[in-house]
Amino acid sequence: MTFDYEQLTETIAAHAATHAPDVDRGVFPGETLQAMRAAGMLGLVSAKDVGGQGLGLGAAAFVVERLARECGSTAMVVCMHYCAAAVIEQHGPATIRAAIAAGRHLSTLAFSELGSRSQFWAPVGIATQTSGTTVRLTARKSWVTSARHADSYVWSSKPIAGGETSSLWLVPRDTTGLRIADDLFDGIGLRGNDSCPITAEDAAIPESARLGADGAGFGIMMGTVLPWFNVLSTAVSAGLMEAATTKTAAHAAGTRFEHAGSTIADLPTVRAYIARMRIATDQTKTLLADTITAITTSRPDTMLRVLESKAAAGESAAQVTDLAMRVCGGAAFRKEVGVERIFRDSRAALVMGPTTDVLYDFIGKAVCGLPLF
Numbered sequence: 001m002t003f004d005y006e007q008l009t010e011t012i013a014a015h016a017a018t019h020a021p022d023v024d025r026g027v028f029p030g031e032t033l034q035a036m037r038a039a040g041m042l043g044l045v046s047a048k049d050v051g052g053q054g055l056g057l058g059a060a061a062f063v064v065e066r067l068a069r070e071c072g073s074t075a076m077v078v079c080m081h082y083c084a085a086a087v088i089e090q091h092g093p094a095t096i097r098a099a100i101a102a103g104r105h106l107s108t109l110a111f112s113e114l115g116s117r118s119q120f121w122a123p124v125g126i127a128t129q130t131s132g133t134t135v136r137l138t139a140r141k142s143w144v145t146s147a148r149h150a151d152s153y154v155w156s157s158k159p160i161a162g163g164e165t166s167s168l169w170l171v172p173r174d175t176t177g178l179r180i181a182d183d184l185f186d187g188i189g190l191r192g193n194d195s196c197p198i199t200a201e202d203a204a205i206p207e208s209a210r211l212g213a214d215g216a217g218f219g220i221m222m223g224t225v226l227p228w229f230n231v232l233s234t235a236v237s238a239g240l241m242e243a244a245t246t247k248t249a250a251h252a253a254g255t256r257f258e259h260a261g262s263t264i265a266d267l268p269t270v271r272a273y274i275a276r277m278r279i280a281t282d283q284t285k286t287l288l289a290d291t292i293t294a295i296t297t298s299r300p301d302t303m304l305r306v307l308e309s310k311a312a313a314g315e316s317a318a319q320v321t322d323l324a325m326r327v328c329g330g331a332a333f334r335k336e337v338g339v340e341r342i343f344r345d346s347r348a349a350l351v352m353g354p355t356t357d358v359l360y361d362f363i364g365k366a367v368c369g370l371p372l373f
Ligand SMILES: Cc1cc2nc3c(=O)[nH]c(=O)nc-3n(C[C@H](O)[C@H](O)[C@H](O)COP(=O)(O)OP(=O)(O)OC[C@H]3O[C@@H](n4cnc5c(N)ncnc54)[C@H](O)[C@@H]3O)c2cc1C
Pocket: 080, 108, 109, 110, 111, 112, 113, 116, 117, 118, 119, 120, 142, 143, 144, 145, 146, 187, 189, 190, 193, 195, 348, 351, 352, 353, 354, 355, 356, 357, 358, 361
C-alpha cells in the first residue's frame, strides 16, 4: 500500500481541529499524536532501512504547515519531534531510530537554558565524566516542548573536554536526576505545548548516549537543527497566517451591517487590510518553498535563506494576525471568529531561538560579509 502523506495529513489535521479548543486550554495534543502514530506520520522523516517513511524536510514542512492551520500547539510539538528525529537519524542508535520510525518514540529539543537563554549555541549546562563510561549532566533547561510527554530529549551541554563549543546527548525522560517542573505550562499561546523547564542534577547517562563527537554539538546545531527548525518554524507561521487570512476574509464577507445592507468586506479599508494579509501569507509560503529548494539542491544562498525564512515568517505572522484581530473587531476579541488563538500562537516565533532579532543580526552579518559568530 502506498503511503500518501498528503492524504494522511488531511485526516490528522481533522483530529487537530477537533481537539484545538481543549489544547488551547492546556491539554497536550495526545489524541492527534496517537492518530499520527497509527498512521506512520511520526516516522515520516525516519529512513526506510529502520522502518520509517524516508521522507525529508519538504514533507515535514507540508505536515507542520497543514497542522498549524488547525492547531499551533500540535504543529509545534510535531515540529520539535521532526527536528529531534533529524538529529537522531544522523547520530542516534538504531534502536531509537527504529522506535521513532514505528511511532513508538516522541522526541524534542532541550537547548534553551536559564543561563544562555535564547542563545542556544552557547549552553552553560555541563557534562562530566568522573570515571568509567557514565556521564553526568547538570543544567537548568528553561523551555522544553513536550517536556512531560516526550520519550527523550536531544540535550545540549558544554563538551566534557570543556571549551566554547557544545555536545549533544540523547537523554531519556526517565533518567534519574532529571526534574520536570510541576507547574503546567501556562503561556500566552501554544498553550498545549507542555513547554516546561527541566533541571538536571548529576543526571547519569551512558557515554554512548552522546550524539556525535564530544564538542561536535555546535556543528550539528548549525548543520542540521538550524535548517530543520527554521524551516519548520516558518511552516508553523505560514499555517497560522493561512488560517488567519481565510477566517478573516470569511468573517468580513459574511458579516452584515443590517441597517446599511452591506458587509464588512464592502469597506475598502477592510479589503486593503485583507489584501495585505493575503500578500504576506503568500510571500511567506513562497519563501518557505524557496528555502526548501535551496536546502535540497545545496544552493549557494542556502544559509541566507534559512536565516531569512524564520525571521520573515515570524514577523509577518505577527503582523497578519494583528490585522486579523483589527478587521474582525470585537467579535475577534471574544472567541467567535477563531482568530484570537492564532494571534496568541503566532507570538512564539518572534522569541523562539534563534529569535527574530538574533536572526536580523546574523543576516546583517552575512550580508556584510562578517562571520556569524
Ligand atoms: C512556546 C515556546 C516553546 C519553546 N520550546 C522550546 C523547546 O522545545 N526547546 C528549547 O530548547 N527551547 C524552547 N523554547 C525557548 C526558546 O527557543 C527561547 O530560548 C526562549 O523563548 C527565549 O526566552 P528568554 O526569555 O530566555 O529570551 P532572552 O534570551 O532573554 O531574550 C530577550 C530578548 O533579547 C533578544 N536577544 C537575545 N540575544 C540577542 C542578540 N544576540 N541580538 C539581538 N537580540 C538578542 C531576544 O531577541 C529577545 O527579544 C520555547 C519557547 C517558547 C515561547
